[in-house]
Amino acid sequence: MNVRVVVGYSLSQRFLHWATVLLVLFNLLLPDGMNAWQRLVRHGGTPSPEQIASANIHAYVGIAILLMTVLRLGLRFVQGVPLKASDEPAIFRFAARLAHASLYLLLLALPASGIAVYYFGAQALGSLHADVLKLILWIVIVAHVFGALVHQFYWKTDVLRRMTVG
Ligand code: HEM
Numbered sequence: 556m557n558v559r560v561v562v563g564y565s566l567s568q569r570f571l572h573w574a575t576v577l578l579v580l581f582n583l584l585l586p587d588g589m590n591a592w593q594r595l596v597r598h599g600g601t602p603s604p605e606q607i608a609s610a611n612i613h614a615y616v617g618i619a620i621l622l623m624t625v626l627r628l629g630l631r632f633v634q635g636v637p638l639k640a641s642d643e644p645a646i647f648r649f650a651a652r653l654a655h656a657s658l659y660l661l662l663l664a665l666p667a668s669g670i671a672v673y674y675f676g677a678q679a680l681g682s683l684h685a686d687v688l689k690l691i692l693w694i695v696i697v698a699h700v701f702g703a704l705v706h707q708f709y710w711k712t713d714v715l716r717r718m719t720v721g
Pocket residue numbers: 579582583584586589590593613614615616617618620661662665666667668669670671672673674680681682684685686689
């Protein structure tokens with residue numbers, strides 16, 4: 556996607572980045588309510604109101620992530636994004652671009668597959684959501700954070716700064 560190039564991320568872009576991080580970590584680390592709902596439904600049981608409520612937390616957090624991701628992509632388009640650091644070797648600039656594109660795709664695909672399972676009974680997509688996409692997301696997050704730390708402490712660029720204090 557062609558986007559405008561600017562010097563930094565806007566306050567809204569930075570807020571959405573860090574709010575998304577918190578919500579994604581919440582859903583990755585605390586999916587137990589949704590898992591219990593899924594186990595019960597798969598075995599033909601009827602979830603109690605408490606079980607539905609705790610599964611709904613996972614669903615609503617995931618839907619919030621989806622909406623925030625759509626908003627972020629819109630902001631990228633309207634407000635632009637800063638250039639990748641020029642002192643970084645071309646291969647790493649490519650890796651960063653690939654990681655960011657994959658993160659956006661995953662932040663759309665995970666909620667979409669979850670919604671298909673939870674609201675539309677597409678049980679076949681359960682393992683895509685809970686095994687495949689989850690694992691890929693973990694791998695890309697680890698690579699992304701490693702990249703950010705290398706920038707900060709090895710290349711000593713301002714990349715982390717422009718996504719935090721701006
Ligand atoms: C980025 C957003 C999301 C993330 C990171 C996420 C993450 C997860 C994780 C880690 C699990 C448990 C996997 C395991 O036990 O190892 C899970 C299960 C599940 N999630 Fe999500 N989720 C997201 C969004 C959603 C949404 C929006 C919905 C529904 C509206 C949803 C519905 C489900 C369901 C039904 C399961 C159980 C699937 C199964 O075990 O077959 N998720 N999710």
